[in-house]
Amino acid sequence: MSNLFDLSSLAMIPTAYKDGKLYSVRPTDGSGDFTFSRGSNLAATRVASSGYIEKGRENLLLQSNTFDTTWTLTSASVTGGHSGYDGTNTAWELLSTAASCRVSQTISTSGVQTMSVYAKAGSVNWMALYVVATAPPYVYFDLANGVLGGVQNNVIDASMEDIGGGWYRCTIAFDKTATEVRIFTATANGTLTTTSGDSIYIQDAQLESGLVSTDVITTTTTSVSAGILEDMPRLDYSGSCPSLLLEPQRTNLAGYSEYIGSSWNPYGNISVTANSALSPEGVQNATQISAAATTTASIGIQDGFSVTANNDYTISFFAKKGAFRYIQLFHGGGQVGSNARTNFDIQEGVVAYEESGVVTANVEDYGNGWYRCTATMEALLTTLQAYIVVAPSADAIRSPSISVTAGDNYYIYGIQIEAGSYPTSYIPTYGSSVTRSADSGVLTSLPDSLADNYTIFLELERMVPSTINAIDMFSFYGSGSSRIRIQSHNPNYFRVRLYAADGSTSGSLYDTSGDFAQGNNYKAAIVYSNGTFKCFANGSLFGTADVVIDISSAYLRTECISKQLLIFPTALTDSECIALTTL
Numbered sequence: 001m002s003n004l005f006d007l008s009s010l011a012m013i014p015t016a017y018k019d020g021k022l023y024s025v026r027p028t029d030g031s032g033d034f035t036f037s038r039g040s041n042l043a044a045t046r047v048a049s050s051g052y053i054e055k056g057r058e059n060l061l062l063q064s065n066t067f068d069t070t071w072t073l074t075s076a077s078v079t080g081g082h083s084g085y086d087g088t089n090t091a092w093e094l095l096s097t098a099a100s101c102r103v104s105q106t107i108s109t110s111g112v113q114t115m116s117v118y119a120k121a122g123s124v125n126w127m128a129l130y131v132v133a134t135a136p137p138y139v140y141f142d143l144a145n146g147v148l149g150g151v152q153n154n155v156i157d158a159s160m161e162d163i164g165g166g167w168y169r170c171t172i173a174f175d176k177t178a179t180e181v182r183i184f185t186a187t188a189n190g191t192l193t194t195t196s197g198d199s200i201y202i203q204d205a206q207l208e209s210g211l212v213s214t215d216v217i218t219t220t221t222t223s224v225s226a227g228i229l230e231d232m233p234r235l236d237y238s239g240s241c242p243s244l245l246l247e248p249q250r251t252n253l254a255g256y257s258e259y260i261g262s263s264w265n266p267y268g269n270i271s272v273t274a275n276s277a278l279s280p281e282g283v284q285n286a287t288q289i290s291a292a293a294t295t296t297a298s299i300g301i302q303d304g305f306s307v308t309a310n311n312d313y314t315i316s317f318f319a320k321k322g323a324f325r326y327i328q329l330f331h332g333g334g335q336v337g338s339n340a341r342t343n344f345d346i347q348e349g350v351v352a353y354e355e356s357g358v359v360t361a362n363v364e365d366y367g368n369g370w371y372r373c374t375a376t377m378e379a380l381l382t383t384l385q386a387y388i389v390v391a392p393s394a395d396a397i398r399s400p401s402i403s404v405t406a407g408d409n410y411y412i413y414g415i416q417i418e419a420g421s422y423p424t425s426y427i428p429t430y431g432s433s434v435t436r437s438a439d440s441g442v443l444t445s446l447p448d449s450l451a452d453n454y455t456i457f458l459e460l461e462r463m464v465p466s467t468i469n470a471i472d473m474f475s476f477y478g479s480g481s482s483r484i485r486i487q488s489h490n491p492n493y494f495r496v497r498l499y500a501a502d503g504s505t506s507g508s509l510y511d512t513s514g515d516f517a518q519g520n521n522y523k524a525a526i527v528y529s530n531g532t533f534k535c536f537a538n539g540s541l542f543g544t545a546d547v548v549i550d551i552s553s554a555y556l557r558t559e560c561i562s563k564q565l566l567i568f569p570t571a572l573t574d575s576e577c578i579a580l581t582t583l
Contacts, residue, residue: 004580008457009447010567014244020231022244027447035444037231039437043252045426046234046245051367052282053414055428058225059217060109060207061181066220067092067103067202075194076101076185084203085118085167091203093122094185096194101185102130107207110177111431112156112259116206116213117183119143120166122199126186133176140189141170143200149189156211156259157275167203171213173275175262175431181207209430211258211275211285233441236425236561243461244441244562245425246473251435252427253305253417259430260287260301260412267389268299279413280318280366288322290409298399300328300389305417307379312421315386316374316414318366321346323408324390329375330398332385341398343391344373346410352394360421360465370413374423386417422465422518446567450478450551453571456526457580458486459564465518466491473560478551484526488560492517496526496535498547509535509543521563523581529571539582541574 005011011026012034024032038044042056063070067078075098084091094103119127125144131137139158140149146160146168156173163169184192185200204216217224228234236245256262258279261272271292279286291299307313319327330341342361343353349371354361364372390410392402414426427436456476464471469490476484481503489495494516496509515538516522525536528549535543572580 004568004572004576005566007568007570008566009569010565012562012565014233014235014242014562017233017235019229022233022441031445031447032443034441036233036439036441038439040230041434041436042225042228042230043427043434043436044228044232044234045428046228046236047238049237049242050282051237053280053426054227055281056225056228056230057208057214057217058223059219060107060223061105061205062219062221062223064206064217064219065090065092065204067094071103071105074102074104075099076103078103082201085120085163085165091118091120091201093199094183094202096185096198097196099193099195101194101198102182103202104180104182106180107178109207111209112173112175112211112256112262113178113430114171114173114208114210114213115181116169116171118163118167118203119170120168120201122201124185124187124194124198124200126188126191127170127200128184128186128192129170129172130182130184131172131174131176131178132180132182133174133178137172137174137176139170139172140186141168142189143168156261169213173211175259210428212283214283234425234439241563246439246441246560246562247424247436247463249435249438250418250420250424250427251433252429253307253433254303254415255429255432257415257427257429258285258287258413260289262431264301264303267302267387268297269293269295270299270301272301277320277411278368280368280370286320286411286413288409288411290322291404291406294404294406296401296403298389298401299404300387301412302385302387304383304385307382307384308419309380309382311379311419312376313379313384314374314376314418314420314423316372316416316423317388318370318372318413319344319346320369320371320411322410324410326352326391326394326396327373327410328387328389328391328396328398328400329373330387330389331375331377332383340377342373342375343394343396344371345394346371346373353396362423372414372423376421376423384417388412388415421467422463446551450528450567450569453529453569454551455528455568455570455572455577456484457564457566457568458524458562460522461520461561461563462488462492462516462518462522463561464488470495474565476551478549480550482549482551484549484551486524486526488516494522494524494537496533496543498533498545498549500547501550502548505547507545507547509533509545511535511537511542513537513540513542521583523583525572525577525581527571527577534574534577536577536581539578541578
């Protein structure tokens with residue numbers, strides 16, 4: 001393999017990237033790099049090398065640590081250059097010049113958001129964070145003792161993290177349409193009245209979507225993003241090696257994927273606690289669903305979604321066992337009979353029961369006790385009701401009653417409802433449905449013109465199930481009508497479609513072994529030599545065809561997980577292709 005690799009003129013092995021660019025290992029002069037695009041929002045996620053889900057993040061506050069610029073001072077002055085929580089001299093003293101001392105910034109945001117700032121007591125020990133909105137949420141923080149004071153008006157969560165040296169990261173999470181955020185110097189819990197000379201120290205303010213504060217993102221005159229950016233290739237570490245995650249456009253119809261306390265309705269007598277456990281992100285933003293009383297009843301959450309009748313939809317969520325082992329997803333929407341249900345065993349990580357002919361279900365292990373539970377069904381009506389409830393047994397009937405003790409619980413995170421017959425990567429939402437655009441990678445000119453002799457080697461994984469037909473994964477476009485389209489095919493077939501340069505000839509070669517199943521690793525080699533194609537897969541020749549094709553540019557298309565793409569400016573031998581594609 002290593003000797004063959006040295007013969008390649010193009011080698012795309014997902015390793016290096018930046019926003020808008022996927023670097024090829026060979027050539028090294030940039031001519032083999034792919035231009036990458038996806039869309040205009042931060043909806044895409046991946047499994048990072050840490051094993052946790054990674055999102056795109058953005059600090060919406062401007063001049064986030066320059067409080068004498070974009071910020072407005074009211075009865076206050078600020079001076080920089082003070083010793084900060086991070087060992088730098090970039091902290092600020094917020095000094096009162098009269099009553100109601102504050103520093104504020106105008107914003108225009110909505111949905112679930114978290115504001116945070118690092119703070120330390122000065123001549124007074126209290127600070128307040130205040131959000132200008134209808135029924136404005138606000139919280140008082142005791143900077144001397146590290147405890148919360150008063151919390152008002154639908155605050156989702158508030159916290160103080162002890163950083164050391166008297167510094168705390170103070171955080172308030174809320175679900176509001178907001179127009180301004182304010183940082184007040186306070187003299188006591190519930191008391192904003194200050195006198196001249198009262199002061200505290202502040203550093204690194206942040207406002208971001210979601211339920212928790214994340215690592216600091218410093219801004220200047222514009223907001224700044226981090227994590228998975230709009231056009232960043234997603235190197236996904238779900239397996240042992242990184243793969244390039246390529247997906248079609250999808251929309252998460254669940255407007256609140258993490259904040260269960262908003263649009264999701266209680267089903268039975270439950271208590272909902274946000275930010276109660278580490279989620280598959282590795283941060284404290286999973287929700288605890290617990291029984292509010294000792295009783296026998298059905299308990300869980302439910303919501304309804306507008307859908308298109310007679311189309312397939314996939315519901316997914318992450319669940320973790322507490323006192324309850326079995327979680328049931330049942331769904332109204334005109335499915336066959338009244339028992340359209342799936343039971344998941346979140347102790348063993350398996351599908352315990354699925355309704356035959358109605359649901360296709362799966363469970364995926366995300367580590368640390370978390371499982372992603374998915375179920376695909378056809379919506380026969382225009383409203384799809386989703387119920388996520390506790391079940392007493394593996395084969396429990398729909399909407400089962402269960403004997404519970406007050407406080408018995410399970411954990412949930414990342415609910416997704418998407419049109420399609422299989423789940424895609426998690427799309428976070430914070431108040432409305434969100435669309436993640438399709439991934440697109442383009443290489444407009446190959447390092448070598450592939451005319452008379454060449455070999456294309458692919459290592460990939462089929463994302464789509466066997467019921468999905470003729471999905472392009474890679475497409476090569478050349479002179480005239482020349483094209484090579486590499487597709488998944490119904491059922492578990494790998495297909496190479498060939499189009500002649502003069503447009504007169506086309507044909508298809510199929511690997512009908514069934515090895516190209518969803519989730520399986522697959523290796524293929526496509527060899528062209530003076531008008532003859534040979535195709536190999538997983539160590540065997542599966543087809544030949546005589547078609548004259550001249551390829552001079554390449555487009556990387558969606559619907560596969562790509563692990564390697566190698567192009568050789570020569571036709572490899574049969575034995576070399578068998579060695580190259582053997583798993």
